[in-house]
Amino acid sequence: MTDRLGHKQTAAMFTLMVLGREVPNPELKELVGFTLTGKERTQLNDSGYIASEKVGRTFVHQLTDSGWAWCEKEIGEGTPPPPRPLSTLCSALYVVLGGFDGFLRSRKLRLADVFTPAGLIEPATAEPATAEDLETRIRIAYRELVREPRGWVGLVDLRLKLGAPAAEVDAVLKKLSSAGKVHLVPEDNRKALTAADHEAAIRIGGEDNHLLSIEAL
Structure with missing residues (x-):
């Protein structure tokens, strides 16, 4: 079992996982409706799951190696973290994540093999690099x-x-x-x-x- 996090922290971790790069608070708010600040941020920093840096007036966050490891364990939990009750959609999401976890394990893949920063792959029409x-x-x-x-x-x-x-x-x-x-x-x-x-x-x-x-x- 993983060290289960709260709903907001879990959502933040999964969002950083999917994006696979540094994510500023304004972008986080646009994507999931909240920013990662205060105690919820410092707990994740202290746990070593994310690294946060203040750039200008806003915090920028990125998963650490420990954060990636936590996500790999969390997707295999099968059920959402407490407290409950939760929406049926949230419960169904963990069923999907469990299936995804099985797929990765059967092919000996890691989450980092799947999620890469958007725009990392060059468009086919781009000029070849020298x-x-x-x-x-x-x-x-x-x-x-x-x-x-x-x-x-x-x-x-x-x-x-x-x-x-x-x-x-x-x-x-x-x-x-x-x-x-x-x-x-x-x-x-x-x-x-x-x-x-x-x-x-x-x-x-x-x-x-x-x-x-x-x-x-």
Whole structure:
């Protein structure tokens, strides 16, 4: 069982989950009719489920890794959190979420494999990025994902950040790898790999590589 949250906090968590990015309070109010402030915000901050930053006069919120983990557990609860009674629509929503949870588990997918920031994927009509542009975007995405200098970042997470065609990303990464500008290695714990990890891997020298490290940023 998860640590159940109140209705408003749960709604906020699911909204941040679906959007998969930073969400300012005015946008949150437009989408779900309320803002995340006061005790309800600080409780989520203190729990480590969301990170909030004040930008100008408003707060901007984003799910943390712990927040994503909480959402993954919550969608499998089967019933809404107390207090009750709740509307039949809310109860039905949790039935749907339970089915969605089963779908993800059967395919070994994570919520982050499904929900990505709107507009992350480039339109088909957009001009293709040059190799130089894509290299810059790769470095920026790596910097946003890495947790320590020269740390390892999963290619599945990198590709989600880039939203660029796989073949173009592969070509740039192979070129950078050959030049010694990036390091690509396989995941040692193969049992931890998801279907998304396998799909995101880049094959070099007959070996699938799942992790990326860049020394100079």
